[in-house]
Amino acid sequence: MHEQDTEGVKIGLEVHCQLTSLATKLFCSSPSDYRGKPPNTNICPVCIGTPGSLPVLNRKAVTHAAMIALALNFKIPERMLFFRKNYFYPDMAKNFQITQYDRAGGVPFATDGHITLDSGKRIRIGRMQLEEDPAKLSYDGTIESSTQTFVDYNRAGITLVEIVTDPDFESPREAREFLNKLSSILEHLSVSDLNLEGSVRCDANISMAGGRRVEVKNISSFKEVERALNFEITRQRSLTSKGIKVMQETRHWDEIRRITISLRLKEEEQDYRYFPEADLVPVTLTKQFVQDVKKGMPEMPEERAKRFQKDYHLSGETAQILVREKALADFFEEAAKHSKDARQLGSWLAVDLQAYLNEYGKSLEELKLTPKHFAEMANMVSSGEVSRGAAKTAFVEMLKTGRMPRSISEEKGLKVISDTGFVESLIDKIFSENPQAVQDALKDPKAVNFLLGQIMRATKGRVDPAVANRLVRERLAAAKGSK
Amino acid sequence: MTKKQRQEQFISEKEVEHLAELAKLELSKKEFTKLRGELNEILGYFRLIDEVDTENVSPTYHVQDIVNVLRDDTPTPQQPDMLLEDAPQKKDRFIKAPKMI
Amino acid sequence: MAKQRILELPVWEAADKIRGQEITSEEYVAATLKRIREVEPDVHAYITLIEEPALTQAQAIDKKIRRGGDLGRLAGLPVAIKDNICVRGFTTTCASKMLENFVTPYDATVVERILGEDGVIIGKTNLDEFAMGTSTEYSYFGPTKNPWDTSKVPGGSSGGSAAAVSALEAAFALGSDTGGSVRSPASFCCIVGLKPTYGAVSRYGLVSYANSLEQIGPFARDVRSCALLTSVIAGYDARDSTSSDKFPADLVLKRSLPKLTIGVPREFFEEGVQEGVSKTVRDAISRLEKAGVKLSFEEISLPMLKYALPAYYIIAMSEASSNLARYDGIRYGYRVPDRTLDWGTVFSKDRGVGFGAEVRRRIMLGTYALSAGYFDQYYLKAQKIRTLLRREFDGAFKRFDLLLAPSMPILPFGLGEKMEDPLQLYMCDIETVPANLTGIPSLSVPCGVSEGLPVGMQLMAPPFREDLLFQAGRLVEDLLPVDRSAGEFTHA
């Protein structure tokens, strides 16, 4: 993806994330693992809105939300309320959503948080709230052509946290970095499995200098956000360049066609008639409670990166890449137990592996490799057994086949050649085939590299470069002397 | 209540239409006119509360001082089939709603 | 004992006789069913009768008694349930076309508790649609009539439950009280009814009308029986977040009273209160004073009472507009044929047809009071007035053990008399809504007759002091007995 001109761009994000770690829904004891279940099996009177049923708040949802709030540097109010957001829609079991609100005496779960980007820039997160997920709708064919709608309430009532940033992003790239950091934090807290289908949803609002605010809805994974934003910027820029004003509107991200589609032009503000949910009592989070949650929190990605730099002598950049995904960071630490050179290991995982995964669009899990594979790889290089260059061949083969690197290296004969007899005879051959190059090298020391390159090419990089270098220079010195 | 207050129009025809749309209530033409009159009369009475000075008074959203009623995160067995029986239209295990567009 | 006469026994006494095998539960239940068949054409208290299951249950309880098994406190007594409270396997219609065919998939907590104490559920009673009304005339199934005088309304919205108990069609009944819906029909039907402290009785299984205001409450023909049913249904329930554990587990009914001071707020006797009503209640007060019991009365003023009624209606309607949003015809309830219509149109048609005129009115007003631009002026302001009202009541309860008022401002009125004037009907709740706004318990007890019609006295206590209400209520009952046999269908 080529870099956009992002001048005058302002982006804000609204993220909905399911707390998939919970065993039950937010306000009832129906199981929360609805994926793959037959329709309408994970339901009870509460989450299907049966008359007379009442909500009761999940304690663990509060604890987990508090952990997120602390990890995102939020202020947690001492007392909070739940509000009803009233609107009719076929996916709403009660035709209102129990959520939180920041006006009319409402207090959301947390306010004034932030995430700091690697550049040091702070992205402010205005508020976070706990709320319930609606049901899932499906259709006969497309939503436009279907003459009926099928409702499955299994998802209704699943716990969501809504995280709303200020419009602080100035490029899609910053948005991506923010989302990477956010997802790593959620993974490290073990509160949400972002790989599960439908576990995260993102809305983005984007405006450019001189244009109105456009909201892009229904971006169903963090990875798609940057793509959708880039599309929007291109679209809005091309409108502006044709002299067309960007209108305030809501657009939908079509993942398949990779374009945004207009849903509706600016309409009157929806009137949600927020008011307090009297069926739920206030929640008070005492200082003691918050302290206890803090004490029980696992290590966060930022702390972990710092520890990686200190304990494994990694560069800051490598450490940041490793903690971007908890699975990768865990994998690294496990491999480090079997490795004598964590720096070497770190660079294989943070650089070479990432390049491969990006190129083939794969994930580490899909490769079915163990930490020992990478530890052996790093050990082979750092002990001088295989050169860094030759090792790449073994590395790619390892990723493709899952075989251990040493056996690949042995089979392919990748081991470093430091036998001087063999190298001497090779030099004889190269010198006699390239007399002009030898003459050049005698005049200009820089021209030696051509001869060394020939030796490396002839052995596919297996010759120990130090040995080759020494012997070629010795031979040239001898030739000069005899002249 | 004075006669004048009774006749005051608190709610316009357009507002009644808007409310009916917000509340998803289809009203017949005849009912619409009657309802508007009733709403105006009742709202006129409600405005009695304007007399009260509520400056610096906080609202009572809950009459009790109960806080932190929390449930353990333990699933209970569900009996979903009985819940489906009341749905007027179904297909397989899906509950059917009208078309969207 | 003659089959019908057993229905006239004080219920707590019938309970003892069933327990002592002097009569059987089956006899009692069968007599009740017979009574129902006789008077229902005139009274129309019930929407659904649960005959066979009730008899089967009565037989099982009799068997248990003969075996000497552990008996519940309601052993073998038939209880009627307002049809906005869920009984598993039967319809909960809320007297609405919307829920005409809605079969409830679960039991309300109060129903579980009644069954757990060996009470027998005998039927579901009539009400104003979704409990919105004061006369039980706004029922999709037609009005209930007052058993005392069938040309009059029974009060409401729990008119069916009150009428059933009054006409000996049930030993007790449950109603719900959002703004007076238990006390109003208790007063009009000349029986006892309690609106418990908010949080004392679980609302799980009560179809919400205005959830910050309402409580399920019991009806009985005497205070002692009312206290018995209260002690069964009250108490903490984990399924209702607003349920309290403060209700005393051992509700002891002392006969002797400590010296009680009772405040009589003058506003309760002012605007809109019929002469006959205020005179009857004032007479009752002076009779209590003269009887030399340890009650001292003092007239006081609570100026905020003037604003309680509009504040109540604004809050109740706002909550109702949201609580009743779920009725869209998808998961349950009335659904128009919709093959070609989009969801928004279908929802509007379902709700336009499924709800009656009063329900639609309240939804419209509640939607208005919550909507952008009006929220502060109506809903928020009303909730602030609620705070001021609570302050006045808190102050009064620092000086008085109880407060006293008429239960209803007017005598039972004629059927159809006020149906076309909603605002006038709302005014009937002027005496009862303060207890709902403040969450305090309130008991209505018959205290006299005016123009041949019953008048109820309302006693109010601080939160969770239902014990004081029952003690004072029994005193009123003893000193001011009302001859119930004067009513048309109030005796066998």
Ligand SMILES: [Mg+2]
């Ligand atoms: Mg949300």
Ligand SMILES: [Zn+2]
């Ligand atoms: Zn559920």
